[in-house]
Ligand SMILES: [Zn+2]
């Protein structure tokens with residue numbers, strides 16, 4: 001019996017003798033089954049060929065990313081605050097070095113995840129650090145492996161600490177979640193996942209229902225995501241992938257990008 005990991009998206013499945021026939025996350029229109037077919041690995045095999053790399057994004061905030069790239073090439077963010085460490089989003093590989101480093105930094109107080117493309121091996125991270133996993137209840141159907149550590153939350157926001165709030169943005173997934181951190185400098189930081197997608201120039205963001213299949217959201221849905229973020233001040237945005245780092249003007253960029261998107265959906269450029 002072993003845990004199986006989907007090679008295409010990194011989702012983990014309960015212990016079994018044989019790999020699952022399908023990965024529900026990949027079969028959904030918001031991901032894809034590779035043209036070569038669904039393929040699987042195990043945590044042990046992955047730890048033998050890959051490792052996690054660390055990058056400090058700013059004081060108190062580090063990115064953790066598996067190298068060479070695995071699955072969707074997700075990154076997780078480790079946010080260190082006086083009230084404890086929070087892991088934002090998750091990756092499939094949790095190896096001994098990662099456990100040792102995070103233990104040395106004080107462990108984890110909580111894990112919070114933007115949407116099912118980052119559920120990966122959250123169950124193993126939670127077990128390793130005895131930490132609860134906060135997921136929005138609207139996405140519960142995408143949990144592929146049960147865990148007693150999962151805490152489903154509802155409504156539009158969940159306060160994790162005086163400096164950290166989870167905000168439901170919706171859009172890409174019904175429970176699509178972002179994390180607002182008041183920030184070490186008090187200017188506000190948004191951890192956006194791909195609920196708000198940072199573009200290559202880091203001066204726009206975009207909004208999609210399916211990125212791999214390039215299926216957009218409606219104007220009303222984009223407006224709704226932007227409205228849900230409007231009350232939260234933030235200068236910096238950290239997106240789903242490496243280099244998706246907006247260093248200033250984040251709140252204005254989200255508002256402007258949402259309006260631009262809605263204008264484009266409304267008809268030909270004026
Ligand atoms: Zn998958």
Ligand SMILES: [Zn+2]
Nearest residue numbers: 115117172194
């Ligand atoms: Zn996604």
